[in-house]
Amino acid sequence: MKEIKIAAVLSYISIGCTIISSIVFTPIIISMLGQEEYGLYSLMIVLVGYLSILDLGLGNAIVRYISRNRAANDKILEASLNGFFLKLFIGIGIMTLLAGFLLFSQVDVIFGKSLTVEQLDKAKLMGYVMTISLAAQFPLSVFSSILQAYEKFIFIKLTALMQVIIQPLTMLFFLLQGTNAVTLIYIVAIYNALFLLIDALFCLKVLDIKFTFTLNNRAFIKEIFVYAIFIFITVIVDKIYWQTDQVLLGIIKGTEDVAIYAVAIQIVLIFMSLALAISGLFLPRISILVTQDDGLLHINKLFIKVGSIQFLVVGYILGGFFLFGKEFLSLWLGKEFIAVYYIVLIIMMPFIIDLIQNLGLSVLKAKNLFKFRTILLICVAVGNIFISIPAIYYYGKIGTAYVTACSLFIGNVVIMNIYYYKKVKLDVYGFWKAIGRLAIAFGLAITCIKLLWLVTNPATTWFSIVLYIFYYSVIVGVSLLFVGLKKEERKRWLEQLKAIFLTYFSRCRNIL
Numbered sequence: 001m002k003e004i005k006i007a008a009v010l011s012y013i014s015i016g017c018t019i020i021s022s023i024v025f026t027p028i029i030i031s032m033l034g035q036e037e038y039g040l041y042s043l044m045i046v047l048v049g050y051l052s053i054l055d056l057g058l059g060n061a062i063v064r065y066i067s068r069n070r071a072a073n074d075k076i077l078e079a080s081l082n083g084f085f086l087k088l089f090i091g092i093g094i095m096t097l098l099a100g101f102l103l104f105s106q107v108d109v110i111f112g113k114s115l116t117v118e119q120l121d122k123a124k125l126m127g128y129v130m131t132i133s134l135a136a137q138f139p140l141s142v143f144s145s146i147l148q149a150y151e152k153f154i155f156i157k158l159t160a161l162m163q164v165i166i167q168p169l170t171m172l173f174f175l176l177q178g179t180n181a182v183t184l185i186y187i188v189a190i191y192n193a194l195f196l197l198i199d200a201l202f203c204l205k206v207l208d209i210k211f212t213f214t215l216n217n218r219a220f221i222k223e224i225f226v227y228a229i230f231i232f233i234t235v236i237v238d239k240i241y242w243q244t245d246q247v248l249l250g251i252i253k254g255t256e257d258v259a260i261y262a263v264a265i266q267i268v269l270i271f272m273s274l275a276l277a278i279s280g281l282f283l284p285r286i287s288i289l290v291t292q293d294d295g296l297l298h299i300n301k302l303f304i305k306v307g308s309i310q311f312l313v314v315g316y317i318l319g320g321f322f323l324f325g326k327e328f329l330s331l332w333l334g335k336e337f338i339a340v341y342y343i344v345l346i347i348m349m350p351f352i353i354d355l356i357q358n359l360g361l362s363v364l365k366a367k368n369l370f371k372f373r374t375i376l377l378i379c380v381a382v383g384n385i386f387i388s389i390p391a392i393y394y395y396g397k398i399g400t401a402y403v404t405a406c407s408l409f410i411g412n413v414v415i416m417n418i419y420y421y422k423k424v425k426l427d428v429y430g431f432w433k434a435i436g437r438l439a440i441a442f443g444l445a446i447t448c449i450k451l452l453w454l455v456t457n458p459a460t461t462w463f464s465i466v467l468y469i470f471y472y473s474v475i476v477g478v479s480l481l482f483v484g485l486k487k488e489e490r491k492r493w494l495e496q497l498k499a500i501f502l503t504y505f506s507r508c509r510n511i512l
Helices: 002-033 035-055 058-072 075-104 107-111 117-149 153-176 181-205 218-252 255-279 283-289 295-332 339-356 359-367 370-424 428-456 462-484 487-511
Strands: none
Touching: 002 035, 002 153, 002 255, 002 295, 035 075, 035 117, 035 181, 035 218, 035 255, 058 075, 058 117, 058 218, 075 117, 107 117, 107 218, 117 153, 117 181, 153 181, 218 255, 218 370, 255 295, 255 339, 255 370, 295 339, 295 359, 295 428, 295 462, 339 370, 359 370, 370 428, 428 462
């Protein structure tokens, strides 16, 4: 548990650095590349992202099956599993090369009507570079999954933090030299492969991971693929939700709309990373709990506790974005990007529910119950694509945002909550009871600050935004303390705050 707590802190530090990097770096890259070139860069990142689905859901399978095997302490089977997955992912890397070069050789056919000849040439080159990098990343990613199964979260988060810091600084250096989007793609490709190589070296040198290629149990291999296939389909669904809209905008509208939508999705994915920073750490533990007689009791406690923590973090930031997002975007990127504010809010309103219940996905994976969710989300995602096309034609980027939000609400929220309660036996009632108190506290704080902003009508400056964020933070803290917490929880928090204050006061007196 200590490893998980430290890793959670490192995750939030990494996310904080990502947010700071985005705030500082995004306007620089847009101003230096131009909105159209930035849109092209974002579009190519999205297209290459489609190739990542060739993982086939086996990354999660590595974590699940090696975690279970660790509980059984069978080193011979573990070495066989490691060798099986490594051999498999080498094959996937070769498939990626073939599929990627085929895809990007057809860029002029796919985007010929919306991109210029120069943009098409750059797109092909960027696609080929990222394809080669991704092909190398697949076999290396086996080692990253092994690290997760071994719960080496501190090392994983430290390397992720290093990449978050080093990669943008490298990109900034080359941007200042007058480079273009192609060079940025080279940097992303190199760093993605390099940090996976570091994971591989840690596994081999520190953990002394062994590989044998003797796994011949057909029934066991079939079980692994049956488990993975539903994870794989879910990954496809996620690609439809978060990337297909940008591709359709690129085909129908052009790179300027892609640039705006890409910034909105970038912000949405920051919210996602805030939630996954905690829940993603629990899959190995839940994989063990589901094998125990009283495992469901502990899982439900985790489901409520982790969901509440996620809501505190994501709810606080989403409330701040609702209050000050429009002014922030005007100062950050300019008024031409105000549409980002509406796109983010439209998508995040239903998506925040899915995010704070993300631990439920780990339970589904551990119990091998992903089939229902996969089939459900396939149906919703296919409907999302067909409805998004006319929505983009008639209403542009706002139209497709509404379609995505409705899809999320129907599939990920309403139907999945019923499934969690009826089939998985998660304590959905207890979950919403805990979240409800916190939601009321946030609602009161947001209302107070909104009224204060309307009454005072401050000038749109960085100082006023920071000042009102401070007011918002204070009122949220007070509201959570007296409305969001139960009496015994409030008493415990007040005692802890009192102890901290007395310790601080005592140290100050000793210094004086």
